[in-house]
Amino acid sequence: MPETLLEVRALDAHYGDFQALFGVSIKVEAGQVVAVIGANGAGKSTLLQSIAGLIRARRDAIVFEGTAVGDEPAHVMVARGIALVPEGRRLFPSLTVEENLLIGGQLARNGPWNLDRVYALFPVLSERRNQPSTSLSGGQQQMVAIGRALMSNPKLLLCDEISLGLAPIVVRDIYSRLPAIVADGLSLIIVEQDIVQALAASDHVYCLQEGRVRLEGASLTLDDIAAAYFAV
Amino acid sequence: MHWLNIIIQGVLTGGLYALFAAGLSLIFGVMRLVNIAHGDLIVLAAYLALIVTTTLGINPLLSIIIVAPVMAAIGYALQRTLLNRTLGDDLLPPLLVTFGLSVIIQNGLLELFTADSRRLQAGPIEVDSIHVAAGLAVGTLPLIQFTVAVIVIAGLQAIFYRTAIGRAFRATSDDRAVAQLMGLDNRHVYALAMALSLAVVAIAGVFLAVRANFDPSIGPARLLFGFEAVIIGGLGSLWGTLVGGVVLGVAQAIGAEIDPGWQLLAGHIAFLVIVAVRPEGLFPKVQG
């Protein structure tokens, strides 16, 4: 019986006077891959940032492993086992590739992920380990960002638009490694504008529009989604 | 030969200025904070050394063993309780709070110790010199001071580039939000950086106390020297700060030789020339 790893309950989020999320609720079971799709400005990143603790929420709006953690800061959430691969990669420019990975493992949580395993997953990084992180291509930087998040041995990995700005072949390459990433039972939330990729990679999909969940389901098709978005 | 002696003196004094500057540079780098009270904290360390030396009767240079951890603790507390709350995009809050701090420290020291000039005795080292060649003598204490400055800067470089905490400093400086995603508590990281800075300040303060007469009011001038050394050397480069200190020291030494009243002026003018000609400094760190 899969236990609910994460539950988001009627989450609201604001940027100043602007409300980005209206009562959003989602669920992630242990070992599940959940996709959240939607257009720009739908609130996808805001949702992930709230779960990760970068945006404070109501205490009981986010429940992780049965504990209400909505108002906890990001560095505590990492210790609890939630890691975010931020939108736009956001590697540390002053650090080399290896240093970026090492700092991901700063907390030294127990788990299967370490430097060797990340290099095994993304061999090209091993060749460039001592280069400044910003000298890599977009796709390689995305690999570093993912590896960096994995180094904290999370139970739940949040991926914010990892296809952004990358060539389709690179995106396919990265997505092809997802099975290796979730092999040990890691749960995943992927936020994507690339619907095809998101549908293919996930067990369950949520469609977000203007801060609200419009549609969700386990085996949605493109037609279901189009109907939801374009229906009046 | 005489001029060579002057220049060597200037170089060695530059070591002391580099010590003043290193802590400042560290803080600029990690949290973009200008600590106006920096010079006054150096003087505070000097007075702490005074207390330790008189109560324990040990050599002032040994007092670093106690003064450094005490100053580090003060730095951690200061950052955690006060300075963390001023960080942000606005220039005024940290400037004003540290200005207020400067006034508090100066007047607090004045109340406790009066305006009397003090000096710590380190023994015969103070007047010893090493004869390098005919007519060329290098003061032992200034040489020790310079060597310590080099060791401190090398140590800081090592911390920044070879340790986990150094990575944490650099990462937090790059992107404080994403640093949190690594499990780093910004408040703690900044406080550690300030603790490290004040440990260096402690060393600078002890050497200041032995080298020259000090009283509660000399803090601001040390801040300016430290700041000038940082700018001349180049923002973001610790070794550059050493070079900056040396340039400042030599400029001052040359100025003093021409006319004692010109010592400080020569240093400030050297600084302004650099600002005019190469404001990014001699060895600026290229922004990543």
Place this chain on the structure above:
Amino acid sequence: MSAVHIEHATPSSRIGTAILIALGIVLALAPVWGGRDDLRLLAEIYSYVALASLWNLLAGYAGLVSVGQQAYVGVGAYVLFALTMLAGVHPLAAVPIAGVFAATLSVPTALLLFRLRGHYFAIATWVVAEVFRLLAAQISILGGGSGTSLPAAIVTSMAGSRTLREFEIYWVSLALVILVVGAIFVLLRSRYGLALTAIRDNELAARSNGVDVTRTKLVIYVITACGTAMVGALIFLQKLRISPDTAFSVNDWTAFVIFITVIGGVGRIEGPLIGTLVFFILRQMLADYGSVYLLMLGVIAIAAMLQAPKGLWGFAANRFGWQLLPLERRVAPFEISKTSSEN
């Protein structure tokens, strides 16, 4: 359709303007109702209001945080002493000349200082002030490092009797602060003022809207230097004695000024007025305590910055929408058709 009309006044500003005018009349008559000490104290208050208003213009509006304005206080003072003692210029005539001299000096200084930004600019202004101080100490005709006193002959030449002289200096002080604050008000009301508010809020956005940020900042820097020097000249004319350390004192001319502006409210024209009042009240209360007084000032400044970063007036303005002087800009409601009229 009528042209767009900008309104400035609000109910509070009408009251405020009335109060200020009444206050101005009362203060102009001070020689009638006040004694020598009152006049001296008032003149001191005026000089701080002027210095703080100018610092506020520089930092709060142009975004140039300077901890080196004492440079121009000192320049103004030294130019006054030099002109009166060495060139026989009448002391009161020397005040505006000192302003012009400082304005000229400030142009190359600004060009040098503008090569640095933010915190680095701030501390560099302090270095410049130190350079001026050290240079002043080299001028032996004016007493070098220990300074000099204004000769009695120059002092008595100002007016027939000591009382008349004191009245004269008092009125000039009052006139100067009214001139300074008035000029700042006019500046802020003008298109320059609009540009300044834009720069203060978001420099990049201002630039992309066509505001010549560098030139605007230069103009403000020069104006501030001129005003600061004139105030400095007048201050030391009253002190009758000058020295590098007093003329270029960081504590007197920067620390206190910043304290006043912060407590009162940065970026609002009313801030320095309120701040100076608070500063002098505190001084009366605490002056007996010596260095503890300064310590307390430091504590209050820190507490103010952390708890009320907008200052006392900033708090009141935000909370109640007050303004003392009509500086707000509102587009007046315009009628779309003649038939829908409002009372």
